[in-house]
Amino acid sequence: MLRRLSKNKMAMLCIAFVLVIMLGGLFAPLLAPHSPYENNILEKFRAPSSEYPLGTDNLGRCVFSRMIYGIRPTLFLSFLTMAGTMGIGLLTGLLAGYMKGPVDEVIMRIVDVMLSFPSQIMVLAVVALMGVDIRNVIIANVFIKWAWYARMIRTNVVKYTDSGFILFAKSIGHRTQYILRHHMLPCIASELVVLASLDMGWAILNISTLSFLGLGVQAPTPEWGAMLSEAKNVMTSRPEQMLVPGIALMLLVAAFNMLGDCLRDAMDPKEARS
Amino acid sequence: MNNILEVGGLTVRVKEKRQSRTLVENVMFSVRPGRCLGILGESGSGKSMTCKAITGLLDSSFQVSGQALFNGKKLIGMDAETLRRIRGREICMILQNPMNCFDPLHRMGKQMAEGFEAHTALPRAEVRQKCVATLENMRIRNPEEVLMKYPHQLSGGMLQRVMIGLALIMEPKLIIADEPTTAIDSITQYSIVEELKMIKSRNGAAMIFISHDLAVISQIADEVIVMRDAKICQSGSVQDVMLHPTDEYTRFLIQKKKAVMQKFYQVVSA
């Protein structure tokens, strides 16, 4: 599958784009010309120049630096969320699909209840109850989305549980843990990767929305959603402040979505022609 | 007797991801009124594709070249509207998988009436009469009830008869039957083949019968062409091909059939 993917130019482009952004965030202190917190009222709303590549915001902070530093919370939090969601979803989905019987029933009922709530509401509710804090944002997101992945993974697991090689492994007496780890995981691994990619897009949007509403990352920490919230306040006088973070968000989410689509196409057996 | 259909140099190619694949290559045959041409071959040999190409049922991703003369008219390259009027009126088709060939959301009567509405200007009462007649011709009991049913409420054999009936009622010059017995149980298969044999002798229409089943084709066809890997590997009268298979593949098919029949007689007479 990786080979097929490497032939797809679009997928390679997306991976490259995401990697560039990730590296940008990692090496932020080296790449950013200024500190993201350093404010200088005298320099506010400067146009893009060699000193301030993307200009400055309402408090005289360098937009470019804030964007680079802003990669960190945006990507890092989303990644944590995605890892947590997938982890719990994977575990419960595997158990439900492989064990079947009462374990399956109980887990699926819980999943049904969780899925009955719209995700936005639930995230807000959890943040509301547990207080406005970055940790709670991640916990809230994971708490909501795991059910969705549990169901998808369970469907896949059920598909493979009755397949020949799993039955054979069972019949020669391998332990359940071993079967799950060595046989089942590789089967669903490709589906997992697609889900992970699409989930990153969702997580990024969600975290930025919460930050925009003031319920996620708090000022003055630079985060793309929070930056849009500040840009909103100066919309009448300086509408261009809204452009950079918004476009960046759109491109990053689009890259993850496109990657997910390409992965899914690469996995499609109908496309399989060597 | 003139040929009702003359096909020459028929080639069908499909474009897939910058590569072109040939599905039908240089096929040539002709059919006369009152006679049945069998097209024999396994799945993927190009037999269905040939007939779909002639009647213009392939979409724009397929490239069709060659000649197909129907009653003197050139079918390949004909404009869509004229072709549409010929389909279902002068050339009627019977497809496989009758269970899937009808819209599950509309009643049978409505769907049957559509054919008449598309080709004739008959008033509704007459159309309904024709639908009832279609079913009666196929010896389907309680035609009024059947018209009110949905496709999923009828059996595969019944639906196949409806398709045959619809193909006949328009009195076409050519009937193309694409694996009409494949998705049906063997007992119903027999009655359907008998039905088609009667049609051949009665109506004087020409018939093309496509199948992978040698036994069925040998019962109904007069001439046969054997297709394999998009090409014709042998053609001639049914007797000829069965007794003197020149092609390796044809020989293989006939041998297999003989083997089965021998075993059958062995077991039955023991």
Added chain:
Amino acid sequence: MKNYIMKRLLATLPLLLGITFLCFVFINMIPSDPAEVALRVRQIPIITEEAIAEVREELGLSDPFMVRYVRWLGDCLRGDLGISYTNPSRTVVGELARCLPATLRLAGMSLVFVVLMSLPIGILSAVYKGSWFDRLVRGAVFLTTAMPAYWVGLLLMWLFAIKLGLLPTSGNGGFRHLLMPSFTVALTYISTYIRLIRNNMLENMKLDYVLYANARGLKQRTILLRHILKNSLQSCITAIGMSIPQLISGTIVVENVFAWPGVGKLCIASIFNRDYPVIQAYVLLVGVLFVLFNMVFDIIQSAADPRLRKGAA
């Protein structure tokens, strides 16, 4: 048919119970003490330990979990969802009722936008598959799903209200106030449904009954309108029906951006004010709506599909 409805209703009950249970669990995770709050509500000047203990007894707060749950459930069913913590003079139900009509108007208009835009575009995109129109639509859909909804709202607000001065920026007034917010809410769903309808239609076009209809020489328009469209929309019914509660819940962010006085804005304000009864009631309301709409549209879909109705031969 009636059997199916009964079965569906029965299956939904445990789900509803689960939702109410989850909500109740939430309440009990609230950091503040209801007894203390009750005292404050009654405007008792000095709050002592004994007073709190007394109120706790009175409100039955030391009873076991399940007993409190059942009592709370009974209250809910009677329409008593408690009193707002921030505004003790108002009941939660009252607050919700005050704000709900505005949200419903917003959601309603959004639904109109969704249906009016996604259906024609989705259908045309499928019929003219591969054309420049189709590619344009698919590109637009892809970008729109990657855009944060609030950003779109901000951009629209800037373009139409500030730059062009055509529409008002915020508040709830007449029809002109409604346009931008409802379009913003609708945008995310429009992209999803365009994709859904397009895929449904393309799948249906490949099916055998379309081939046979063509073989019988039916006109393209007949096949498209009478058969393909009906079959495609059939499978979309539940999806479109479910969009109604989704639209209601999806208004939160947009109400915030456009200062639209609906339930979403109330919810956000409540979160900042720590007005827990309101938050909890909102979550309960939306959860119940979700489940009910799901059930209703499931039933409608099976009623419309003759294969799922009783009475097969």
